[in-house]
Amino acid sequence: SKDHNVRLRELALKQGLSLNEHAFTPTDGGDEILCASEEDLYEVLNLPYIIPTLREDRGEIEAAQKGELPKVIQIEQIVSDLHMHTTWSDGKMSVLEMAQAAQARGMQYIVISDHSQSLGIANGLTPERLWQEAEEIAAANEQMGPDFRILHGTEMEIKADGTLDFEDEVLARLDFVTASLHVSLSQPREQVMLRIMTALNNPHVDMIAHPTGRLLPDRPGADLDMEQVLQTAVSTQTILEINANPARLDLRDSHVRRAVELGVTLAINCDAHHVDHFELLHYGVATAQRGWATAETIVNSWPIAKLLAFLQEKQG
Ligand SMILES: [Zn+2]
Ligand SMILES: [Zn+2]
Incomplete structure (x- = not known):
């Protein structure tokens, strides 16, 4: 969801990075960090991969930071x-x-x-x-x-x-x-x-x-x-x-x-x-x-x- 993406952008900014579609641009003008996959994107933010159905900004980012993401039904x-x-x-x-x-x-x-x-x-x-x-x-x-x-x-x-x-x-x-x-x-x-x-x-x-x-x-x-x-x-x-x-x-x-x-x-x-x-x-x-x-x-x-x-x- 949009709310989830907003939270990711905030996290990126705290690391001095600006997040656009598939890449991070360092706010100090350094080289772009391209992310080939969504997994890469979460890794740059020091988060475990969050599956699409959990991306609602309903606590999933905090849970991910604590290593407490639920193992949802597959x-x-x-x-x-x-x-x-x-x-x-x-x-x-x-x-x-x-x-x-x-x-x-x-x-x-x-x-x-x-x-x-x-x-x-x-x-x-x-x-x-x-x-x-x-x-x-x-x-x-x-x-x-x-x-x-x-x-x-x-x-x-x-x-x-x-x-x-x-x-x-x-x-x-x-x-x-x-x-x-x-x-x-x-x-x-x-x-x-x-x-x-x-x-x-x-x-x-x-x-x-x-x-x-x-x-x-x-x-x-x-x-x-x-x-x-x-x-x-x-x-x-x-x-x-x-x-x-x-x-x-x-x-x-x-x-x-x-x-x-x-x-x-x-x-x-x-x-x-x-x-x-x-x-x-x-x-x-x-x-x-x-x-x-x-x-x-x-x-x-x-x-x-x-x-x-x-x-x-x-x-x-
Ligand atoms: Zn029925
Ligand atoms: Zn029925």
Whole structure:
């Protein structure tokens, strides 16, 4: 960002150098120091290399000077996606096609999370259809073999009246439960906060997807007290999503940064409705990096055993 570059110029001036595009000019008229690469540029300033997604003047230069730059999540570390749709709701591909495409991209496990019954527009699943889907997932798991695992989840509506779209008995039978706000996002803060708090406080709810529900550029998303959402996510061990779809990027980078400070567990998911959507992952990773999230914080970098242990511990 511009602010980051301004800070670099200030640092350069303190060393008696004027920084222009690719070179330093000594202010006393000495020979120009050309920088062939960005790495060279940081080296002249006695800084470790700072990757582009951290260049926001949000403390990265001070952290770099102290040797405390975060080891932010890298796309190669992602081994799972916890949020996707199939032809059972509004997706375009079968369970098996999604699993095979994910494996081809280096994933080790996925969660199938089709929409729930009250979202009629997306062909949401009744419990009855959910258990039919479970049979297809079991068959696909058989076909994928031991090196890949498909978990059965749901993307459950947090309904406008504040109730959840499935009974606890249904949720208890699923491997992974995600809750989402899709409807009545423009409710007053008090009302929409009650809805998201109900989801966060339900012990069966493992993750909140795209927490604010914003859609860029036109839909601003729910008026949440994000500090309270983040703190409750910590206390209830609920995962919050960084939705990688560039129309969402929700949580956004500034929310991620605060979430990391508070110790929220996060996930980066493509919300794929088609195998091509797995390509969106890098947008989510960049958002996580801008929020200083490390692999430890991002569940998609965990082996499946670690995730399952985390979910079990939450169940207490
Ligand atoms: Zn959604
Ligand atoms: Zn979704």
